[in-house]
Amino acid sequence: MSEKIYALLLRIYPTRFRETYGDAALQLFRDRLRDERGFIPRLRLWLDLIGDLAMSVPREYIKAPQALAAAPVAQTPGEILSFRVLDGEPPRPEAFFFASLLSLAAVGAFAIAIGHAGDYKPFRAFVAPSRHSPHLSPTAPSHPSPSSLDDGDEEAIGSVSQEATAAPPMPDEAVHQTKTQDLTKPVTIVATSGAQIDPVERRYVIDAAALNLKQHYFDPKLAQNMADSLLAHAKNGDDEAVKTGAGFAALLTAQMRDASHDLHLEVVYSRDILPAQPSMTQSPEHLARYRRAMEQSNCTFEKVEILPHNIGYLKLNSFPDPAICRPTATAAMASLNHADAIIIDLRDNGGGYQGGVSMIAAYLFDRPVYLYDPRQAQTEQSWTHSPIPRNKLADKPAYVLTSGSTVSAAEDFSYNLKMMHRATFIGETTRGSAHAGVFHRIDDHFGMAIPEVKVVNPYEAADWEGKGIEPDVKVKAEDALATAQKLAETKLRKK
Amino acid sequence: MPKRRLDPLPSAAFQILLSLAEEDLHGYGIMRQVAEQTGDRMRLGPGTLYSSIQSLLEEKFIEEVDTREDANLANDRRRYYRLTSAGRKLARNEAERLADLLRVARAKKILRGDYV
Numbered sequence: 001m002s003e004k005i006y007a008l009l010l011r012i013y014p015t016r017f018r019e020t021y022g023d024a025a026l027q028l029f030r031d032r033l034r035d036e037r038g039f040i041p042r043l044r045l046w047l048d049l050i051g052d053l054a055m056s057v058p059r060e061y062i063k064a065p066q067a068l069a070a071a072p073v074a075q076t077p078g079e080i081l082s083f084r085v086l087d088g089e090p091p092r093p094e095a096f097f098f099a100s101l102l103s104l105a106a107v108g109a110f111a112i113a114i115g116h117a118g119d120y121k122p123f124r125a126f127v128a129p130s131r132h133s134p135h136l137s138p139t140a141p142s143h144p145s146p147s148s149l150d151d152g153d154e155e156a157i158g159s160v161s162q163e164a165t166a167a168p169p170m171p172d173e174a175v176h177q178t179k180t181q182d183l184t185k186p187v188t189i190v191a192t193s194g195a196q197i198d199p200v201e202r203r204y205v206i207d208a209a210a211l212n213l214k215q216h217y218f219d220p221k222l223a224q225n226m227a228d229s230l231l232a233h234a235k236n237g238d239d240e241a242v243k244t245g246a247g248f249a250a251l252l253t254a255q256m257r258d259a260s261h262d263l264h265l266e267v268v269y270s271r272d273i274l275p276a277q278p279s280m281t282q283s284p285e286h287l288a289r290y291r292r293a294m295e296q297s298n299c300t301f302e303k304v305e306i307l308p309h310n311i312g313y314l315k316l317n318s319f320p321d322p323a324i325c326r327p328t329a330t331a332a333m334a335s336l337n338h339a340d341a342i343i344i345d346l347r348d349n350g351g352g353y354q355g356g357v358s359m360i361a362a363y364l365f366d367r368p369v370y371l372y373d374p375r376q377a378q379t380e381q382s383w384t385h386s387p388i389p390r391n392k393l394a395d396k397p398a399y400v401l402t403s404g405s406t407v408s409a410a411e412d413f414s415y416n417l418k419m420m421h422r423a424t425f426i427g428e429t430t431r432g433s434a435h436a437g438v439f440h441r442i443d444d445h446f447g448m449a450i451p452e453v454k455v456v457n458p459y460e461a462a463d464w465e466g467k468g469i470e471p472d473v474k475v476k477a478e479d480a481l482a483t484a485q486k487l488a489e490t491k492l493r494k495k
Numbered sequence: 496m497p498k499r500r501l502d503p504l505p506s507a508a509f510q511i512l513l514s515l516a517e518e519d520l521h522g523y524g525i526m527r528q529v530a531e532q533t534g535d536r537m538r539l540g541p542g543t544l545y546s547s548i549q550s551l552l553e554e555k556f557i558e559e560v561d562t563r564e565d566a567n568l569a570n571d572r573r574r575y576y577r578l579t580s581a582g583r584k585l586a587r588n589e590a591e592r593l594a595d596l597l598r599v600a601r602a603k604k605i606l607r608g609d610y611v
Contacts, residue, residue, distance in 0.1 A: 021541075024545060025544075028541045032523075049540055052540020052542045055540075060542070
């Protein structure tokens with residue numbers, strides 16, 4: 001019966017197509033009919049066929065006139081123009097009948113399909129919540145350490161889980177892999193699956209976390225306390241109420257922080273499988289990729305310009321590796337050298353290299369200054385190479401624009417400038433993520449960030465981890481530039 | 496100049512080229528392979544499938560090899576198709592074009608978090 005209906009439907013196609021491929025199409029239909037049994041597969045089969053007809057019938061008819069248009073004008077020796085005409089074959093009356101039948105069927109099928117939206121995969125893709133991984137801002141495990149360039153994941157975190165607050169560190173390959181997977185099969189996986197955690201994995205993660213702490217945390221005594229606390233909580237059954245991976249990670253994070261008051265400690269959950277423990281050094285492919293991206297984006301110096309009243313404006317979206325980007329940075333800063341004030345826009349700055357922070361900060365001082373970096377103890381890079389020859393910006397008023405997406409190395413830059421009172425901060429409180437820990441993989445879905453060196457903060461006991469950097473002038477991020485321009489103009493006029 | 500039908504390359508045609516990359520297949524085999532490689536998102540119907548096959552044959556990106564039985568299916572004889580070297584090159588060009596697009600998307604931060 002079905003086969004007969006399809007044979008009839010096939011008659012809508014132009015004769016030429018039907019003669020060549022009619023049998024094959026019918027055979028394909030028979031194959032599918034044989035392999036796809038049951039109500040839902042059959043419904044899907046017919047939906048496919050109707051969609052297919054709607055798409056391919058018009059195309060087949062369009063092909064014929066195209067061929068006609070493409071036919072060359074043949075010129076006969078007798079100077080008489082003649083055209084080679086292909087038989088266009090107008091649709092037969094019955095074709096119109098089938099077409100109306102088909103339209104009715106399509107409308108009906110669509111109504112049914114909406115009713116079955118829960119079972120039909122392509123529809124379910126629209127129904128299911130977006131499947132973003134609880135998105136992780138990566139930090140390479142060793143220094144010089146680039147942190148996240150990726151500044152928009154706050155929303156992604158918000159949409160998935162309330163627990164995941166600060167962007168936790170994670171090897172960059174993981175994110176890369178996540179993206180690739182998202183590209184190739186975004187549709188078929190539903191958000192709720194895979195987020196659950198069973199008692200066996202829970203126990204395994206707790207034991208591994210305790211062991212990692214004892215092996216890697218810089219303060220062995222505190223590490224022991226934290227490990228004991230984790231195990232005690234597990235023994236008391238405190239962890240059993242939490243059913244989701246993200247919730248469990250947040251709980252362990254809270255337990256570790258309770259015992260140590262170290263906000264740089266964190267357990268991280270990833271819905272996607274984490275890659276094997278990354279090597280301590282960056283791979284050549286990674287470096288090549290980074291270099292290419294920097295070349296294509298002008299080292300993330302998005303805007304370098306002189307605004308009215310001779311105010312220099314620099315929009316910088318990361319703190320790039322000086323090994324690759326120093327010439328770009330030098331040129332950009334040179335073009336701003338004669339400005340009377342400078343606005344540094346970090347609203348879209350997702351972090352980067354400590355060397356990049358030092359490279360830019362150097363222009364704002366006439367003497368070497370120490371830049372506190374929670375990720376590493378003092379090194380040669382911790383001091384700016386100020387003064388820079390011929391630089392005139394060291395004593396000019398400086399304004400830094402921040403937003404909730406300003407994160408990691410961009411916060412390091414802001415924190416140090418703010419503590420030294422070198423700039424006025426305008427905009428929103430920054431993200432509050434220092435990426436100070438080194439990432440350790442626990443299993444396919446869990447990892448943890450552990451600070452391995454103790455770094456003394458010269459300013460206060462706590463840095464910006466978890467709380468961000470408050471601006472001096474609180475305005476919405478989108479208004480920050482206008483506000484900064486106004487403030488700078490007023491200040492310059494007073495001079 | 497007549498407009499070439501496969502420029503730009505429709506996604507169905509590209510998927511068919513990819514499905515033939517490893518082995519010769521008949522129509523139904525191509526359909527199943529395409530469904531598999533797209534995670535069941537693209538199920539080519541007979542009309543689309545054979546219309547694309549026709550275009551690809553005309554441009555000599557694929558060729559008919561022989562007609563034989565598929566041991567796993569009913570005992571009908573089936574027409575098998577094979578990727579030509581021009582077809583392989585076309586598929587490679589298309590894949591490279593997509594890779595370029597991906598790079599642009601990354602540079603424009605449409606796709607974020609690629610590195611560091």
